[in-house]
Amino acid sequence: MSITLNQMSTIFALLAISATVNAEGHQYLPKPPSVTNALEYDQNVDLENYYVSEKLDGVRAIWTGKELVTRSGRVLNAPNWFVRALPNISVEGELWAGRGAFSQVQKTVLDKIPNDEQWQGITFMLFDVPGHLGTFEQRYEYLTSYCNSLPYTHIQCVEQKLIATHKELASLLVDVTEYEAEGLMLKVRHEIYHPGRNSSLIKVKTVQDTEGVVVGYKPGKGKFNGVMGALLIEIKGGVRLYVGTGFTDEERKQLQRLVKSLLSNTMDGLIMACRGLPDFIALESKSS
Incomplete structure (x- = not known):
């Protein structure tokens, strides 16, 4: 089914009209924006059809044309000047503060009350235009032209390159990860924007991600008595495992309260995005 530019703009405008508020006081769009999710890399990929760029370790965000939101639909309270x-029209990118600064980005952009000084250190690195009907080459041309026209430095375009061989790709991956980059992204050149998980977007990492559903938790013992000890995660294929490392003490307290409350209120789980080592745990209701 094809969607016209007017229809696409209408969809994003409707999404931006109203938002729900959860128990923590955060606003969410009635329905999360439809974005492209990446497949894992393998050597059968025809690199001639792809651009390559650095995979930025930040918070993915979508500008709907009216509001800045996460891919789960959470409305971000960015300063007006930002x-x-x-x-x-809708553009998509990464809220980023440089390599190795993910925690700083997370703390800044997820605050309910924006801190101007902290937002000064954030750059919106644009990498796609869901509201544009052209191929990615045409969307990239739009982005570079738009970013070059701006007198600001906090909005920039992610650089895209062509690469010839898988050996060259592997060498580039080694180079960027040595400097604390998260990995690389491959974006298909000659196709329109395709929401959902598909081969138009491919991630190349030294440590692979996975997704699962939180179906329970294990209370902590010893120094973790009274807080969450580990989350019980169900991953693809019905495999269940406990994830109990990588959490701060405060995260353990918050997750204990959150998971216990949600599971006791007949919710059947939470979507959990695990990023290799769980330095960032994103929990969203399964219905979102």
Whole structure:
């Protein structure tokens, strides 16, 4: 089914009209934006059809034309000066503060009350235009032209390159990860924007991600008595395992309260995005 530019703009405008508020006071769109999710890399990929760029370790965000939101639909309370130059169609990118600064980005952009000084250290690195009907080459041309026209430095375009061989790709992966980059992204050049998990977007990492559903938890013992000890995760294929490392003490307290409350209220789980070592645990209701 094809969607016209007007229809696409209408969809994002409707999504931006109203938002729900959860128990923590965070606003969410009624329905999360439809974005492309990456497949894992393998050597059968025809690199001639792809651009390659650095995989930025930040918070993925979508500008709907009116609001800045995460891919789960959470509305981000960015300062007015940060978003006022963004276009009236949807663009997608990474809120980023440089390599190895993910925690700083997370703390800054997820705050309910924006801190201007902290937002000064955030750059919106644009990498796609869901509201544009052209191929990625055409969307990239739009992004570079748009970013080059801006007098601001906090909105930039992710650089895309062509690469010839898988050996060259592997060498580039080694180079960027040596400097604390998360990995690489491959974006198909000659296709329109395809929401959902598909081969138009491929991630190349030294440590692979996975997704699972939180179906329970294990109370902590010893120094973790009274807080969450480990989350019980069900991953693809019905395999269940406990994830109990990589959490701060405060995260353990919050997750104990959150998971216990949600599971006791007949929810059947939470979507959990695991990023290799769980330095960032994103929990979303399964219905979102």
